[in-house]
Amino acid sequence: MRRLLLVAACVGAATGCRIEDHTPAGTRRDEVAVQDVLARYTRGLDRRDWDQVRSLFWRNGTYSGPLIPRSAGNPVSIDSALGIFAFTLDGHEPSTFQVRSMRTDLRQEGDVAAAWVTLRRRTPLAGAGVVERDWVEHIVLRRIGSSWRILSVAGSSVPRGSPRDPG
Secondary structure (H helix, E strand, O other), rough: HHHHHHHHHHHHHHOOHHHHOOOOOHHHHHHHHHHHHHHHHHHHOOOOHHHHHHEEEEEEEEEEEOOOOHHHOOOOEEHHHHHHHHHHHHHOOOOOOEEEEEEEEEEEEOEEEEEEEEEEEEEEEEOOEEEEEEEEEEEEEEEEEEEEEEEEEEEEEOOOOOOOOOO
């Protein structure tokens, strides 16, 4: 009798057990869309396609990072940032400015996503030719309707000799 009760308890427990998935809604479905926005952002910067880069941001998008040193404490509008990028870079040979994505760490919760993107940028430097460095950008995106767009970018150069510095 005791064995029969044990079997009944095991069968009852097995039919009542299920693996619950607590993944936030949309995470799997939206990851591809967010990754696409990030890839287009990097490619747009690399090609100096400022209009394409601008199209990836919401109306009041901001930038704060090493390409605009004075923005380190205060973000500037993406329109101002792209104007400065164009002014600074458009007179230089295309080979003096390149952007490559090295790593992306992404997290999405509902309609908000954040990515930490490690980029390798080659930039012209006055009097020093070209310098190649790694940068980390924290990119915040928001979904409204079916569209993902960038709200803000905050970046920092990776200090030389840090674990992320390959050389």
